[in-house]
Amino acid sequence: MLPPGPFRLGAIEGATPGKWIDVWKSRYGQIPLELVPLGIGDQRGAVASASVDAALVRLPIDRTGLHMITLYDEVPVVVCSAGSHLTAAEELTLADLAGEVVITPTHAPIAVTVPGAEPPRFAAPSTVEEAIATAATGVGVVIVPMSLARLHHRKDAAHRPLTDGPHSTVALVWRDDGPTPPLVDAFIGIVRGRTANSSR
Template identity: 75%
Template sequence: MAGGAKPRRGGRRAPTRGAGGAGGGAAGRPTRHDGASAGRGGQPTAGRGGQPTAGRSSQPTAGRSGQPTAGRGGTPTAGRGGKPAAGRGGAAAAEPRAGAAPPPGPFRLGAIEGATPGKWIDTWHERMPRTPLDLTPLTIADQREALVGRAVDAALVRLPIDPAGLHVIRLYDEVPVVVCAADSHLTAAAELTVADLAGEVVIAPRHAPLAVEIPDAATPRFAPPDTVADAIATVAAGVGVVIVPMSLARLHHRKDVEYRPLAEGPASTVALAWRDEGAGDPLVEAFIGIVRGRTANSSRG
């Protein structure tokens, strides 16, 4: 016992009243409830014989300092997860928070001409406000090189693309359309067929977004235009037609051309692609989740 404590009549000793003493509760007074309780120092209160009081159950409670008090069997109290419960002193290590902060970025996204990533980019900015997204325009000619050459982390590409070393998931298909001069006889129909194009000069630009076989089509007597925009400009001059995905017809629309859907024509598929070694990258995985429609709190699936 601490010095200055005198025994009462009957041989019992009163606990000291100093703060933090062996029997100290609040303001140095012993606690009054029945169970074994810890004082501010995490030590059990003294019973009549100077021994720690036993709680109603055989399991003790943790003191404020994080040290477990001893029960009747001397066993420390287990926390909810089977580990000693941590008090204010932090004796047990705190578990890390679920989910680590994403890398600072930026996330570099490539996008083929005509792709529409706007809604996914908006969602990215909502969920990842501190991680910038850099959008890089791509052409069919350079879409694969941008990925394997690490110029971008992932890209919206137009199929077909050589899948070697890449992960590729199909996103959506685009309707093929026939672009013709505004005064062409082809504009009389709301929809065209392959048979309607017999005898027409069908222009295909270099690295054409669509490969379409038109029986009985006339062969152009000039070199293929470099781009879709150049091909549409040629059509606007009254020479031939060009078949492209609808998004490109809209992108390069001008007053002197019209376009009509091509029934039974081949669809153009837009896909998301990333490098094999990019699998597991937190920014790539975050964008994949957005594209696949996962919510911010949903697990990967």
Template identity: 65%
Template sequence: MAKGGSRTGGRGRDAAGTRRGAASGSAAKAKPAKPRNAQRPQPSPGPSPTPPAQPPMPTTFLLGAIPGATPGKWIDTWKERMPRTSLELVPLAFADQRQALVEGEVDAALVRLPIDKEGLHVIPLYDEVPVVVCAKDSHLTAAAELDTADLVGEVLIVPQDDVLGIRAPGTEKPRFAPPADTGEAIATVAAGVGIVVVPMSLARLHQRKDVEYRPLLDGPASTVALAWPAERTTPAVDAFVGIVRGRTANSSRA
């Protein structure tokens, strides 16, 4: 056997001296490298939640109104904007205004302050000037305006449905029971007995040919407001609130 000859048995090498089978085995085991910035696939978002459906507009909107309230212009606007929902005006006595709202007799109401605001939303609308109603031939009619000092010595009649709670120093109390309401009190004044102090709208409501009224400059004003139950803010209520606040038909609620 010649020395220095290569062995043909065992593992063979190729011409480059690389063992056959080693490279192929390594290639078989190699895995493709993941890109460094690869991100895990995110789950597709589910369907967006459906907003709660708004209750439909009712066929009738019940608006309460205390005596003397003048919602005529708002009612006209309502008729133009809400032709499919009729507005029904419900007369309310001052003493019953809160009860009508709490018990659901009306959807909203024009009320006279003060009112217990618990459980209610209340928006003041305007203040009414107090006036002195007196007989047509009373000396008080000589002035265009009056102060409480001008009422000294007069018999001050306070009806049972009084909304001002006025107490004028120097006036006298009548010697008869308080009249049941403002209308009866003004009828008593027309007979030449005493005076009565009421908001101007009530004086106009009970206007008679035999009485006159004059503004009382330092008398208590009366505030008329819109009120409704806080838990029943319906689309119809929202629509009426927008009207009294002067929003146009296309303006936002804000």
């Protein structure tokens, strides 16, 4: 018998928990699941402070005091203005970005060094959304996971896969401060594909 909840699930921007939430609702519809949006800068703190019971986070993250299950990797993409010469290619490499101004938001979702890139001559945007808006003006490019390029899609911007860029890994984390709480364990079962009738 599970406690009444709610189960508070933190989710980093761009994470895709929909299929797991649907399974939760079908199995545990009487127990509310509250989805709590998290930023890169506060993803670990939300779990460590118990603001959320578990969270979908973007790696790397300090794992001290946390359990973790790696869930999936996201392809990196280059976001540029819709009129950029970079849009002529279907895919890009790091070498294609030599000479480009690479914009990095304050809390970048992907850490990447582009050989031969030019540093911006303006302050770093504070969010991915602002970085994409800046890239859309044609003053530079930004490298983000594909989910974030889609989330912040703009008509004046385009994106192309970066074939040799680092992937962004999304993981499920929860506190390592004793036995796993029953609601967290139930959600772990869902992400691991356990059926309603299977046991650990």
